Structure formats: structure tokens, C-alpha cells
Amino acid sequence: MSRLPEAAVTRRGRLNYGKRSVKEENRQTGGLGEVLPPLSAHEARVEAYRCLYCYDAPCTHACPTHIDVPGFIKKIATGNLRGSARTIMEANILGATCARVCPVEELCEGACVLNAEGRPIMIGRLQRHATDHLFERGIRLFRPGRPTGRRVAVVGAGPAGLACAAELGRLGHAVTLFEKRPLPGGLSTYGIIVLREPVEVALAEAEMIAELGVDIRTDTELGRDVTLEALREEYDAVFLGIGLGGSPDLGIPGEELVEDGLAWIERSKFEPEKMTVGDEVYVIGAGNTAIDAATIARRLGAERVTILYRRSEREMPAYRHEYAFARKEGIDFRFLTQPVRILATDGRITGIECVRMRLGKADASGRAAPEPVSGSEFTLPADQVIKAIGQKKPELLADLGLATEKGYVRVDEAYRTSIEKVYAGGDCIRAVGAASTVMAVQDGKLAARAIDADLGLATAAAAE
Amino acid sequence: MADLSIDFAGIKSPNPFWLASAPPTNSGAQIHKAFEAGWGGAVWKTIGAPVLNVSNRYGAWHYNGHKMLAINNVELISDRPLEVNLREMAEVKRAWPDRAVIASAMVESKPEAWRDIVRRIEDTGADGIELNYGCPHGMSERGMGSAVGQVPEYCEQITRWVMEAASIPVIVKLTPNVTDIVPPARAAARAGANAVSLINTINSIIGVDLDSLEIIPNIGGKGGHGGYAGPAVKPIALNMLSAVARDPEIREAGLPISGMGGIETWRDAAEFLLLGAGSLQVCTSVMHYGFRIIEDLVEGLSSWMDDKGFATIADVVGRSVHRISDFKDFDLSFRAVARIDPEKCIRCDLCYIACNDTAHQCIDLVDGEGRKVAPGSYGPRANGKEAATADRPLPVVREADCVGCRLCYNVCPIDGCITMAEVPSGRPPVTWAELTAARPEVGSDWEAMKRYRQENGIDIH
Known part of the structure; x- marks a missing residue:
């Protein structure tokens, strides 16, 4: 693996994060440190004692990777932190990332029986407590399995690819993980704001997975540096965890002056000191990425940050808790507003021309379709515009010859694509419903087991 | 408003809550402060034979984040000079005539030693004497404390010596470190004691330190059994209290019982009263939170009595004892x-x-x-x-x-x-006693039991 920042990860994958105080962290990062401080050992124990230790617990049911939540919390209560982390990571190898980025209000914590009294257990923060314990000490819980002699190529070192590679490595298969970017981790590394997850956490997980015998080859892109045919030739199976495409175009004049939300977030993670932030910043779109991009702008000193959304508050795709968070950050929202033109002078943005919208009949997504109100155009003074209107559907699929479903990779129950020996998981197969890191992890884990089963069948058949 | 005052074997106090003989009653200054807070009485930390104490004398058992569900200790009786204790006792009694001041005593098992300590206690004006036959550690190795309480004959003999000398009420404090607490209680009654109190602390080892492998608490590399007390012992205390309260000989003698062992709240207090305690002694919860807990003890008990229509403490005492059965x-x-x-x-x-x-x-x-x-x-x-x-x-x-x-x-x-x-x-x-009196074979033969169950439609899956 190449180019891991040395300051972040030591030889044994021991993290440097968590040693600094939140205040110090914020000073060093210009307010971009993790929003939630780590729980102290005492806070964690007290919270763990509060857990009822439900049987067949709804939090475990709600978790896409079905972590035995009461089990890991009980182990925190007894001081068995290594065992706690094992319980988490047996189910979810990226437990440290998910502890930070999961929309826990919609998942485990949202299902906690103590919601009956309005105070669910802080499951995410407890999970972080247990997994941080491991990474801060460089403890390794898992080893590569006994070598099977089988080789599997995994494309894309995001959550799906990493989870798949880790599971395959633990099962004894030789895994090569191809990643087009310079660093592994996918969106965890590049697309999650530091307020939620520092880069070091994602990289430490990748390093742990590399130690399971996974050969991570960064700066290697499918279609450019390797072909699917060659991978199918060379490996016994191929898993595609290629995620989604880039940002779609707004399709309005002046688009070239608009910052891309994901690129904006990426810069905030790697070179926040080089970013310039306007005073009057607009973010187009009202998903979670839009809120993250707006939060960064606000924290980096923008005087006013406003989110523009063409539908109403009710239809916005951001989680309710993210919306509440954004409000607390002082981010403004203008609903039923569609930008139609970016105004600029000498290549500098001066404003956005918008049109008011109204809600019409439900569209294909089941949400009310916004329609422009004719003659309602108006102009907002602006000096910076960021777009975060989702990601395009996965690219390359036609080139690769994969059958698709609504533009996403079509897979069967065992994550098999239309091409023999080729499997897929993560955002690139998420034809229905919202995508998330933790769902990608589950895809990767289950796909690895499916690959293992398929490889095992082949072995059995050959032996007959 | 319910009347909380009590007359316990002739010892009067404005409420039934006394500080038990223990570290909270180590000095006159502490007891002054406790009386200011509203405590009805105090049993002075045991005075008597000369002693030296050690550090790390208190261990504690914590459960799921709740601190001090129980405490254990290897503290001995008062290590302050006898004269100082007696002088302060006299000062406290003079200053607080309406409160119960009771001296706890433990001396060598010699008649002259007991006669001497009784005389000196009476000189202070104290309202009563509690004989410490319960201390399970240290003193017992020297033939005192629970070494006395565990042998009914010793208990009776020493109590007789005291009763011959004493003119103020005498309470015999019993140790729970016995298989049956009734025989030592009867011994006290036979010797003419005016009351008994229970329970003293229970033999215990708090634990082992998993880092150092030392005993908790670690006393210079060693550790040993100490007296266990606090909320965790309450059910044990209630059992022993009710055993004494329902014993025919004790009832016959009309011996009042001062109850203690894990009382922390007015709810605990009410339960002790209902099972026969005529006064209540409190220690661990005060060691945890300070004297201020008396406010809720008094107020809570009083409100509960009002709600239930009990006018006096005597209306409550022993009210549930008849329900204790076998x-x-x-x-x-x-x-x-x-x-x-x-x-x-x-x-x-x-x-x-x-x-x-x-x-x-x-x-x-x-x-x-x-x-x-x-x-x-x-x-x-x-x-x-x-x-x-x-x-x-x-x-x-x-x-x-x-x-x-x-x-x-x-x-x-x-x-x-x-x-x-x-x-x-x-x-x-039908009770087991009635059933086996009528059909003894049911208790000795599984086939007979099977028939009995069939006849009565008792199906156990």
C-alpha cells in the first residue's frame, strides 16, 4: 500500500487521534475536529450499565450488519474492551468508521427500547469507545485464514470492497484490492467530513485489512490500468465495489464556477488551510452531503451559508437529525427555490438567479414534483456556490458488459452479476432505497461469503 | 402529622433514627453535627479496650456503577483515649437532653472490667449502654466482640455481669455470624438485658485486585475478612430481625429490638419497623452521603405513616411479623x-x-x-x-x-x-404440614405424590 501519511498511522497501525483534547483538536483543525468527543472510560461504563441487555435486541435487528449490540455493550461494562471490539468487528470490520458515520438515529439507536423514555443508549459512541481502544493500542484481533490457494480481485477500496477483502482474507483467500485513488477508504477517506470521521480512522482500518493478507494496490483504475477480462483471467473471482459516478451537472449557465460538493469536502480533509471561503455561500441540494458541505463552509468562516432546495422541507433527503444539526450550525435553508443561472463578473460569482417552485403531483420517486412558478425569478447576491445534488449512477457498466437495473449493477441474492465469477456490492448495486456505509459493509461481507461458498462448490465439484 | 418519637426500653428520642456505633459516631463533634441535622440518637463508637488501627481499613462492593452497595471494614473499636470519649459523651448529653446518647462498650471478658466501664459510662449521663458482642474482626481474635456473641453462654454470662452493675437500659448487640441468631438473643433475654440490637456486620472478603492480585483492600500486602454492611445486607438483616421478633421467648420477655443492617431510605426504615424493630440504626448510608440524609428519612417515614393512618411508631412496629411463616x-x-x-x-x-x-x-x-x-x-x-x-x-x-x-x-x-x-x-x-399429616406417604414416595397430583389435577411440565 502506498502513501499513507506517516503522521497519521505509525508502523503498527497505531492511531495518533484521540490523544489530543477536543479544544486542541479544534485549534489545530480550524474547527474541523470531530464534533463528538470520545467518551471517557467512566462515561462509557456508566452508559454501558444503562443498557438493558435486551434479548434478540431491536438495535441488532436494525443494524444492517447485525452487530450484537447488547453483547458488545455488556463487555464495555465488564471492562472487556478487546472482546467488545471483537463482537463489533466480527459483524462489521469497519466498526470504527460506522461508529462515527452511521445514521444511528435511523438504525440501532432509533430502535433502542429506551426510546420509550426518550433516552436511547448512545450505541454509536460506545462502539467508537471499543473500537478506538483497539486502534489506539495497535491491537490486531484477526488473522488471515489458512491459505486456500484461491485468489480474488476486489475493485474499489471503499467500505464494500474493504469489507469484502477483509472477509475473504479471514477465510484464507489471497486478495488483491485495486483502488483508483491514492488512498484506500473510499468515501470514508475522501467524502466524510472530519467533523464526523478523521481520515486517520479510515486509513487505520485499511491498514488493519492489509494485514489480513490483502494486497492493496492504490492508483490503479479499472478500465485504465487493469481490465475486467484480465482480472477474470487471473483471479478465481472478482468483486466490484466501484461506488457511484461523479456529480451530475446542474445544466445551468455559469456552472463551471460552481464548486463540487464532494471535492469541497475532500479538500477540507486534506488541505483545509488552502481553501478560500466566500462570505455569502450557497449550497445547492438538501441531502446529507449538502449539509456536510455547508457545515464546512460555515466552520471555515463563511458569514452566511444557505442551502437551496427545489422541494419543501418535508421532501428533503437529509436525515432529520442532520437537518437539526445544520440548523444548530447556523445554516439557512431556502426551500422551493431552483437556481437557473450563476451570475459572475470577470470569472467571479456575484449572484444566483433563482426561480420559485411549487409542488405538483407525485413523481416517480413518490415525492411531489416541483414546478417552476412562472415570472417568479429573483436574484440572490452570492460569492460562492457549491453543488451537492447527489452522485451519478455507476460509470463503466456498459463498457464492462454488465447487466444493469435502473442504471445500477444487477446482482442476484448472492451478489452475482450477469458475468460469471464477477460479483458486486455497495452503492453500485443500490438500485432501491438509500445507500450508506454500513449497508456497503454488509454487502461486502455477505458477498465474500457467497464467493467463498461458490469457490467451495467448485472445489467439491472438481473433487468428484 | 405522625408522632415519630419513641420510648425504646426507657430510652427516649424524638425519632427512631439513631446513628449506629461506627465511624460516624467517633467523636462528640460529629454527633453534635448529626443532632443538628436532626438525628434522634447516636450510639457512640464502641469504647473499651486499647487498640491500634490500620490504613485501608474500608473495602467496598460496587455494582454496575452504583458505588458502595456494601462496605466492609477492619476498623476496630474507638482508638481515641477512653477519657476523651467519656468527657465528650457527657458534653453531648448535656447539650442535647432530648436525644438518645448510648454508649457502646467492649472490654475484656472479666467481670471487673465490665463493672468498671459501666460505672464510667453512667457517670457521663448517657441514656443507655449497648454491649458490642458483634464486631467480627480483630477484637474477636482477642476474645471480644463476636467471640462473645457466637457463644450464647458467654453472651449470657457477660450480660449478667453488666446487668448487676447497670442502672440504665442495656442493649445487647448481636452478631449475624452464627447459624441461628435466636439462641444468643434468648441468652441476652435470660440475663435480663433490656433490649437487643441487630445485626452487626457480616464476615466478608470484598475481592481480589486483578492487576496486583492483592486482596481488596490491600493492607501492606495482606488482607482479611472484614465486617460487611450496607444496602446489600438488608435482606439478611430483615430475616434475622424477624426471626428474633417472632421468637416466643423474646416475645414473652417483651424485649424491644433495635434494627439495623442496610437502612438507607425511609422505605427501608418502614420495613424494619414492620418486622419488629422499635428503633433504627443507620451507618453505611451516612458514611456514603453524610448526616443530611436524615431529612428524607424523617419526612418520608412521616408521610408514609400519615398516608397509612399510623399515628405513632408503636402502631407500626411488628405489624407484619405475623405474616412471617415457614x-x-x-x-x-x-x-x-x-x-x-x-x-x-x-x-x-x-x-x-x-x-x-x-x-x-x-x-x-x-x-x-x-x-x-x-x-x-x-x-x-x-x-x-x-x-x-x-x-x-x-x-x-x-x-x-x-x-x-x-x-x-x-x-x-x-x-x-x-x-x-x-x-x-x-x-x-392445604399446607404441606396438613397434607403430610393426612397423607404422610406423599412426602416420602414419588408414586404417592404422583397419585396425589393426578387426583388434584396438578400438572407439572
Whole structure:
């Protein structure tokens, strides 16, 4: 693996994060440190004692990777932190990332029986407590399995690819993980704001997975540096965890002056000191990425940050808790507003021309379709515009010859694509419903087991 | 407003709450402060033989984040000079004539030693004397404390020496470190004691330090059994209290009992009163939180008495003792079953797993359509709070199979969610004593028992 920042990860994958105080962290990062401080050992124990230790617990049911939540919390209560982390990571190898980025209000914590009294257990923060314990000490819980002699190529070192590679490595298969970017981790590394997850956490997980015998080859892109045919030739199976495409175009004049939300977030993670932030910043779109991009702008000193959304508050795709968070950050929202033109002078943005919208009949997504109100155009003074209107559907699929479903990779129950020996998981197969890191992890884990089963069948058949 | 004042074997105090003989009553200054806070009395930290104490003398048992569910100690009797204690005792009594000041004493087992200490205590004007026959550590190695309390004959002999010398009320404090607390209590009664008090602390080892492998608490590399006290011992104390309170000889002698052992709240206090305690002694909870807890003890007890229509403490004392019985006199036909309130149930399923793993397998998980479902009935791709909570099955008791063991009731975290409903068993009341008197073979022969069960429709699955 190449180019891991040395300051972040030591030889044994021991993290440097968590040693600094939140205040110090914020000073060093210009307010971009993790929003939630780590729980102290005492806070964690007290919270763990509060857990009822439900049987067949709804939090475990709600978790896409079905972590035995009461089990890991009980182990925190007894001081068995290594065992706690094992319980988490047996189910979810990226437990440290998910502890930070999961929309826990919609998942485990949202299902906690103590919601009956309005105070669910802080499951995410407890999970972080247990997994941080491991990474801060460089403890390794898992080893590569006994070598099977089988080789599997995994494309894309995001959550799906990493989870798949880790599971395959633990099962004894030789895994090569191809990643087009310079660093592994996918969106965890590049697309999650530091307020939620520092880069070091994602990289430490990748390093742990590399130690399971996974050969991570960064700066290697499918279609450019390797072909699917060659991978199918060379490996016994191929898993595609290629995620989604880039940002779609707004399709309005002046688009070239608009910052891309994901690129904006990426810069905030790697070179926040080089970013310039306007005073009057607009973010187009009202998903979670839009809120993250707006939060960064606000924290980096923008005087006013406003989110523009063409539908109403009710239809916005951001989680309710993210919306509440954004409000607390002082981010403004203008609903039923569609930008139609970016105004600029000498290549500098001066404003956005918008049109008011109204809600019409439900569209294909089941949400009310916004329609422009004719003659309602108006102009907002602006000096910076960021777009975060989702990601395009996965690219390359036609080139690769994969059958698709609504533009996403079509897979069967065992994550098999239309091409023999080729499997897929993560955002690139998420034809229905919202995508998330933790769902990608589950895809990767289950796909690895499916690959293992398929490889095992082949072995059995050959032996007959 | 209920009258909380008591007259305990001639010792009067404005409320039944006394500080037990222990570190909180180590000095006059502490007792002044306690009386200012509102305590009705104080039993002075035991005076008597010369001693030296050690550091790390208190250990404690903490449970799931709750500190000091119990404390244990190897502290000896007062290590302050006898004269200082006696002088302060006199000062305190002079300053607080309406409060009970009781001297606890422990000296060598010689008649002259006891006569001497009784005389010196009486000179202070103290209201009574408590004989410490209970201290389980250190003093017992020197033939005092529980070494006396564990042998009824010693207990009786020493109490006689004291009774010959004493003109003020004498309370004999009993040790729980015996198989049966009644014989030492009877010995005290036979010797003419005016009252007994119980329980003293219980032999205990708090634990072992998993880093150093030392005993907790570590006393210079060693450790040993210490006296255990605090909320965790309350049920043991209530049992011993009720055993003494219902003993015919003690009742005959009309001996009042000062109850102690884990009293922390007015609720505990009321229970001790109901099981026969005429005064109440408190230590560990004061060591945990300070003298200020007296406010809630008095106020809570008083309000409860008002709610229940009890005008005086005497109305409460011993009121539940007649309900203490032996197994052989329980009604075998009494039947209760668990009922789970679906409105209150939060579906933690703790009742389900407790019943199914360790009790009688009579709670099912039932879905909205009334179908029994197995735990974990969801696929690997199940996801999200809606999926996890919308159709989460409800634990339901199969009443026909429920033996009414009450385990589910005990594990349920929600007040009032599970109730034990009394239901008719369809059998006439009968106790084990009555049954085996009428049909002795039922108690000795499984075939006879089988016949008896068949005749009475008792089915045990």
C-alpha cells in the first residue's frame, strides 16, 4: 500500500487521534475536529450499565450488519474492551468508521427500547469507545485464514470492497484490492467530513485489512490500468465495489464556477488551510452531503451559508437529525427555490438567479414534483456556490458488459452479476432505497461469503 | 402529622433514627453535627479496650456503577483515649437532653472490667449502654466482640455481669455470624438485658485486585475478612430481625429490638419497623452521603405513616411479623400467574429469555397476527429502525403453563408492566404440614405424590 501519511498511522497501525483534547483538536483543525468527543472510560461504563441487555435486541435487528449490540455493550461494562471490539468487528470490520458515520438515529439507536423514555443508549459512541481502544493500542484481533490457494480481485477500496477483502482474507483467500485513488477508504477517506470521521480512522482500518493478507494496490483504475477480462483471467473471482459516478451537472449557465460538493469536502480533509471561503455561500441540494458541505463552509468562516432546495422541507433527503444539526450550525435553508443561472463578473460569482417552485403531483420517486412558478425569478447576491445534488449512477457498466437495473449493477441474492465469477456490492448495486456505509459493509461481507461458498462448490465439484 | 418519637426500653428520642456505633459516631463533634441535622440518637463508637488501627481499613462492593452497595471494614473499636470519649459523651448529653446518647462498650471478658466501664459510662449521663458482642474482626481474635456473641453462654454470662452493675437500659448487640441468631438473643433475654440490637456486620472478603492480585483492600500486602454492611445486607438483616421478633421467648420477655443492617431510605426504615424493630440504626448510608440524609428519612417515614393512618411508631412496629411463616405452612393451592401489559411492554424480551433459559418456558414471542415467532426471525439484509420495531413481537405468557415463579416479574425493567395475578387454582387450601399429616406417604414416595397430583389435577411440565 502506498502513501499513507506517516503522521497519521505509525508502523503498527497505531492511531495518533484521540490523544489530543477536543479544544486542541479544534485549534489545530480550524474547527474541523470531530464534533463528538470520545467518551471517557467512566462515561462509557456508566452508559454501558444503562443498557438493558435486551434479548434478540431491536438495535441488532436494525443494524444492517447485525452487530450484537447488547453483547458488545455488556463487555464495555465488564471492562472487556478487546472482546467488545471483537463482537463489533466480527459483524462489521469497519466498526470504527460506522461508529462515527452511521445514521444511528435511523438504525440501532432509533430502535433502542429506551426510546420509550426518550433516552436511547448512545450505541454509536460506545462502539467508537471499543473500537478506538483497539486502534489506539495497535491491537490486531484477526488473522488471515489458512491459505486456500484461491485468489480474488476486489475493485474499489471503499467500505464494500474493504469489507469484502477483509472477509475473504479471514477465510484464507489471497486478495488483491485495486483502488483508483491514492488512498484506500473510499468515501470514508475522501467524502466524510472530519467533523464526523478523521481520515486517520479510515486509513487505520485499511491498514488493519492489509494485514489480513490483502494486497492493496492504490492508483490503479479499472478500465485504465487493469481490465475486467484480465482480472477474470487471473483471479478465481472478482468483486466490484466501484461506488457511484461523479456529480451530475446542474445544466445551468455559469456552472463551471460552481464548486463540487464532494471535492469541497475532500479538500477540507486534506488541505483545509488552502481553501478560500466566500462570505455569502450557497449550497445547492438538501441531502446529507449538502449539509456536510455547508457545515464546512460555515466552520471555515463563511458569514452566511444557505442551502437551496427545489422541494419543501418535508421532501428533503437529509436525515432529520442532520437537518437539526445544520440548523444548530447556523445554516439557512431556502426551500422551493431552483437556481437557473450563476451570475459572475470577470470569472467571479456575484449572484444566483433563482426561480420559485411549487409542488405538483407525485413523481416517480413518490415525492411531489416541483414546478417552476412562472415570472417568479429573483436574484440572490452570492460569492460562492457549491453543488451537492447527489452522485451519478455507476460509470463503466456498459463498457464492462454488465447487466444493469435502473442504471445500477444487477446482482442476484448472492451478489452475482450477469458475468460469471464477477460479483458486486455497495452503492453500485443500490438500485432501491438509500445507500450508506454500513449497508456497503454488509454487502461486502455477505458477498465474500457467497464467493467463498461458490469457490467451495467448485472445489467439491472438481473433487468428484 | 405522625408522632415519630419513641420510648425504646426507657430510652427516649424524638425519632427512631439513631446513628449506629461506627465511624460516624467517633467523636462528640460529629454527633453534635448529626443532632443538628436532626438525628434522634447516636450510639457512640464502641469504647473499651486499647487498640491500634490500620490504613485501608474500608473495602467496598460496587455494582454496575452504583458505588458502595456494601462496605466492609477492619476498623476496630474507638482508638481515641477512653477519657476523651467519656468527657465528650457527657458534653453531648448535656447539650442535647432530648436525644438518645448510648454508649457502646467492649472490654475484656472479666467481670471487673465490665463493672468498671459501666460505672464510667453512667457517670457521663448517657441514656443507655449497648454491649458490642458483634464486631467480627480483630477484637474477636482477642476474645471480644463476636467471640462473645457466637457463644450464647458467654453472651449470657457477660450480660449478667453488666446487668448487676447497670442502672440504665442495656442493649445487647448481636452478631449475624452464627447459624441461628435466636439462641444468643434468648441468652441476652435470660440475663435480663433490656433490649437487643441487630445485626452487626457480616464476615466478608470484598475481592481480589486483578492487576496486583492483592486482596481488596490491600493492607501492606495482606488482607482479611472484614465486617460487611450496607444496602446489600438488608435482606439478611430483615430475616434475622424477624426471626428474633417472632421468637416466643423474646416475645414473652417483651424485649424491644433495635434494627439495623442496610437502612438507607425511609422505605427501608418502614420495613424494619414492620418486622419488629422499635428503633433504627443507620451507618453505611451516612458514611456514603453524610448526616443530611436524615431529612428524607424523617419526612418520608412521616408521610408514609400519615398516608397509612399510623399515628405513632408503636402502631407500626411488628405489624407484619405475623405474616412471617415457614414453608410448611404456606398454602400449596395458592396460584399466581404472570401477566404482561402490552401497553407498557418495551419489548426488551428479558422476561422471554429468563423464562425460556432458566425458568419454565412459558413465555412466547407473538406477532401482530397472534402467531408465535422465533427470536431473530429476520434476514441478513434486514435494516433500519422501522423494520426492527414496527413488527417486533410481544412476549406473551401461556398462563396454563405458567407456574407463577415470578422470575419474569423480577427481571422486567418497567414498573407495573408484569404483574403477578392471583388466579383460582380450583383446589382447596392445604399446607404441606396438613397434607403430610393426612397423607404422610406423599412426602416420602414419588408414586404417592404422583397419585396425589393426578387426583388434584396438578400438572407439572
